[in-house]
Amino acid sequence: MPLTPEQQAEIDALRASPQPTLRTIAPGLEQHLYTAYDVLDHGFIRVIDYMGDDNAICQAARVSYGKGTKQVSQNEGLIRYLMRHWHSTPFEMCEIKLHVKLPVFVARQWIRHRTANVNEYSARYSILDREFYIPEPDQLAAQSTANAQGRGDVLEGAEAARVLEILKSDSARAYDHYEEMLAQDDQKGLARELARMNLPANVYTQWYWKVDLHNLFHFLRLRADSHAQYEIRVYAEAICKLVADWVPFAYSAFEDYRMGGVTLSSKAIECLRRMLQGEEVTQETSGMSKGEWREFEGVIG
Amino acid sequence: MPLTPEQQAEIDALRASPQPTLRTIAPGLEQHLYTAYDVLDHGFIRVIDYMGDDNAICQAARVSYGKGTKQVSQNEGLIRYLMRHWHSTPFEMCEIKLHVKLPVFVARQWIRHRTANVNEYSARYSILDREFYIPEPDQLAAQSTANAQGRGDVLEGAEAARVLEILKSDSARAYDHYEEMLAQDDQKGLARELARMNLPANVYTQWYWKVDLHNLFHFLRLRADSHAQYEIRVYAEAICKLVADWVPFAYSAFEDYRMGGVTLSSKAIECLRRMLQGEEVTQETSGMSKGEWREFEGVIG
Amino acid sequence: MPLTPEQQAEIDALRASPQPTLRTIAPGLEQHLYTAYDVLDHGFIRVIDYMGDDNAICQAARVSYGKGTKQVSQNEGLIRYLMRHWHSTPFEMCEIKLHVKLPVFVARQWIRHRTANVNEYSARYSILDREFYIPEPDQLAAQSTANAQGRGDVLEGAEAARVLEILKSDSARAYDHYEEMLAQDDQKGLARELARMNLPANVYTQWYWKVDLHNLFHFLRLRADSHAQYEIRVYAEAICKLVADWVPFAYSAFEDYRMGGVTLSSKAIECLRRMLQGEEVTQETSGMSKGEWREFEGVIG
Amino acid sequence: MPLTPEQQAEIDALRASPQPTLRTIAPGLEQHLYTAYDVLDHGFIRVIDYMGDDNAICQAARVSYGKGTKQVSQNEGLIRYLMRHWHSTPFEMCEIKLHVKLPVFVARQWIRHRTANVNEYSARYSILDREFYIPEPDQLAAQSTANAQGRGDVLEGAEAARVLEILKSDSARAYDHYEEMLAQDDQKGLARELARMNLPANVYTQWYWKVDLHNLFHFLRLRADSHAQYEIRVYAEAICKLVADWVPFAYSAFEDYRMGGVTLSSKAIECLRRMLQGEEVTQETSGMSKGEWREFEGVIG
Secondary structure, three states, rough: OOOOHHHHHHHHHHHHEEEEEEEOOOOHHHHOOOEEEEOOOOEEEEEEEEEOHHHHHHHHHHHHHHHHHHHOOOOOOHHHHHHHHOOOHHHHHHHHEEEEEEEEHHHHHHOEEEEEEEEEOOOOOOOOOOEEEEOHHHOOEOOOOOOOEEEEOOOOHHHHHHHHHHHHHHHHHHHHHHHHHHOOOOOOOEEEHHHHHOOOEEEEEEEEEEEHHHHHHHHHHHHHOOOOHHHHHHHHHHHHHHHHHHHHHHHHHHHHHHHEEEEEEEEHHHHHHHHHOOOOHHHHHHOOHHHHHHHHHHHHH | OOOOOOHHHHHHHOOOOOEEEEOOOOOHHOOOOOOOOOEEOOOOEEEEEEEEOOHHHHHHHHHHHHHHHHOOOHHHHHHHHHOOOOHHHHHHOOEEEEEEEEEEHHHHOOOOOOOOEEEEEOOOOOOOOOEOOOOHHOOEEEEEEOOOOOOEEEEOHHHHHHHHHHHHHHHHHHHHHHHHHHHHOOOOOEEEHHHHHEEEOOEEEEEEEEHHHHHHHHHHHOOOOOOOOHHHHHHHHHHHHHHHHOOOHHHHHHHHHOOOOEEEEEHHHHHHHHOOOOOOHHHHHHHOOHHHHHHHHHHHH | OOOOOOHHHHHHEEEEEEEEEEOOHHHHHHOOOOEEEEEOOOOEEEEEEOOOOOHHHHHHHHHHHHHHHHHOOOHHHHHHHHHOOOEEEEEEEEHEEEEEEEHHHHHHHHHOOOOOOEEOOOOOOOOOOOOOOOOOHHHHHHEEOOOOOOOEEEOOHHHHHHHHHHHHHHHHHHHOOOOOOOOOOOOOOOOOHHHHHHHHHEEEEEEEEEEEHHHHHHHHHHHHHOOOOOOHHHHHHHHHHHHHHHHHHHHHHHHHHOOOEEEEEEHHHHHHHOOOOOOOOOHHHHHHOOHHHHHHHHHHO | OOOOOHHHHHHHHHHOOOOOEEEOHHHHHHHHHHOOOOEOOOOOEEEEEEEEOOOHHHHHHHHHHHHHHHOOOHHHHHHHHHHOOOOOOHHHOOOOEEEEEEEEHHHHOOOHOOEEEEEEEOOOOOOOOOOOOOOOOHEEEEEEOOOOOOEEEOOOOOHHHHHHHHHHHHHHHHHHHHHHHOOOOOOHHHHOOHHHHHOOOOOEEEEEEEEEHHHHHHHHHHHHHHHHOOHHHHHOOOOOOOHHHHOOOHHHHHHHHHHHHHOOOHHHHHHHHHHHHOEEEEEEHHHHOHHHHHHHHHHHH
């Protein structure tokens, strides 16, 4: 169960009592405020607060460009221009705060994005809940044979059953022992900061994560990408939906120029020009390595 | 005149139309939203947007401490505890966005605080206004004889008059020439990105500045301090008033533990203990250098 | 065994072949280069590279202060002055790169220090070793009864034995199952990025960690502090020894003003002044809460 | 004259006395150490210190990828792979420290790159030298008529002469007045922190700037770009030459994938695919705006 009854009661109270503000409102995001969207088996994402909207991006850009921006004054065009030319500071003027529940091994990837603010549940201070991520059968993937850090086919039959059984029983036993170490009749109980070390990386933790839109887009480009590990990608995809409703112009530009965009090397651009002039270019005549050429072929279809 | 008529009209429209939101509201800051508070002769500070309040600090802290925080659950006590023990992340969960008009030499100090988001008016793109900071007579200070980076007595009489005359006439001439280089009958006009180099450091610029509360407190501790240069200190003091209305518990704890607090060295603590036991301690017997001892005497009165 | 034979051979080769450089040398740190110092049962710290020394701090400060610094030109005095007055940028001019092997639950605390560069061993890409942190008996502490995030007495007798047995057997079983999931006769093997989730937080990881001296001091102040968790404190203490040999003046100032220093609130300073004038001050007449007063008594002895 | 005799003497002494170190050496950069390379009329760049080389990038990457990296173990291939796939952390493991003398208006652009360490000459503390940037005649450009923040034709004849005369005489007068305000017979002298405000933005300042290679590449991509303002671009180009000698593999990959690379939107990629299949695509049928199409045509030649 993603939320405690106390958390749900708090959400319901907040959602029932809109208050007047003079600040910028993003109606598309107001409708999502506080609602916990399920991710994986026990995780969730919910928006706690936000600052700014598409208009706030333009407003900040116009401080920079002063009277010179009249000709690009339509918001969508300005936002697309800013995104295309890598102007990052106007996007930093929007901010979002999320409450996220996620497995520890996902949290360990996530935290590498340093330009963000985090308050994580402290297992030195408090006791973690008995909640572990157990993959759905269709995510129980074999090691890729082509890519050292990727997934291959889905495991099936006896192997799948055995793996699931290990994950479930080891999680359960680890948590039983965690509880037993913490407290037992007539015993002192191991310090929480030590007992937690017995819990595996699929245990759930939670945090508040606050980030500006520029850095959030950077996170989403890497983590909503098809090469990202599935278990973090589903969080990134859930955030993408929220951002699309929050700043629709910026999100659309992000999709076109970043998520769907491709960076080509100077060698690749040179090959393209030759091909457009009718030349047949092969890996051997391209100046690219085999790996680069394979990726280039993927881009040009 | 700090704001253009267009900017004032925009402010008036925004202030006239509160909208409902489900987000946290800080009533003390809502009343200041968009209002431009004068600073120096042509500068101002105004709040554009904010996220969070005292309660948001506690809410984030409670994510961290989970069920363990019941006993410090009163908000003010919790906030004072967090401040006293240098817990920075809960304060990062509040954010404020300011529109600031300020002289370039002040902007150059200010920008050294790196953990913030900035969109500055671009003098490559646009033309700067004819606005220069000219100190009030009571701020026309002589170089300190004791402190290489401080101010001494106020200049008076002929010297003061001469200095003011220089500042005014050089500013006026620099701006006249700036305009003449940019455009003149039958001439091409120098590029803006070059012409701006003729303007002195007391010309006004403006920017949007967005920062979290933890980093804002760090800025205020250094810049609202009595050793800060007067021209940045007045901005910091204007911000202090806004923050006091925004997050009253956090600001009060900041005043007590940071602004009014003092860090003593291990040697100073050792001396204090000896003095409290009745021993007469002098610089010679303190183990401190003359400079440290002088500062220590300032602390203990 | 902290280092592989290949790593040790690499170290020996590097240590055997000094090369000439025109850069600043810190002789005190050269002697430690590449040597792995044991921390905990399987961890280590070793210095991979460094930039700067005490003199580099002063050199940077003198760029800032130009001709004005003649009077504080002795290096030790200048460094103490910079530390006392919270000048952070000269200390940022020194940099150190460490190779650290550490348990995952320690890494999770450590990584919260965001202003640093990190390359961590990837368990998506590679297979973790069978190495787990098992506390020494004298570190098998009970939960503190006074402090929700601290340790109390050491566990003894049957309880200690039971806890150690759990930690050892759960680690061993988790690793056996990790291996079995990764590969087994006639099976595909679970993807590494999934199998790792079965490993508990006392498994060892390793990383390269690069940080400037200012941010390192901030890390050390928090993590070498007596309130830090023992398992990260021992790493911080090992780093302290290296830093003391690297930048002896800066480290000595850090010890005096930061590690051994105390920040007193304005209320505490007011009480001190009254006490030094002979007044008897109690918690009731101090204006401080009970918690603050207790901490204040701890400071003044 | 870019360097004072004292600075030159310090350089000569340092260059004359290589010392043994166990650290990684980058021979290509050792030869440039301390030498001041002229930039603009009074500016310079010189390398003060560095950490790491191409091999250090690979070494850090191999910590991450552990035993999995054998197949990409040749350094150049690995570095190109890391650059192509946006792996930033291995490049952060190299660091460089520069001493830069530059006009204030250039410094104001430069400082916007926040992830770096800076110690700037303090004009609160010290007195600035009489050195101002005056453009060469071939850089005295008119405002672009096509691009609000760009340069057009070079000014010629009387207009050029008039502009140069303004820049020179205003600089000279501003400095004369600066000196007169600071000190004069029988007068107190205005505080340095105030007097500096009379100096225009073409006055030279200097700083130590320390940055990791990843963030340096980001700086160079933006500032060595043909759209960057000439006066900062020449600094970026001077740094490019040093970096090419420091980390030749990384610099070559940077040139191919970043400086010479182009990011295409999903719409542009779609057009490319259609064109490669023989379709004639125009702006009208491309789905792109006129601005995007113009830029796209520039890419594909």
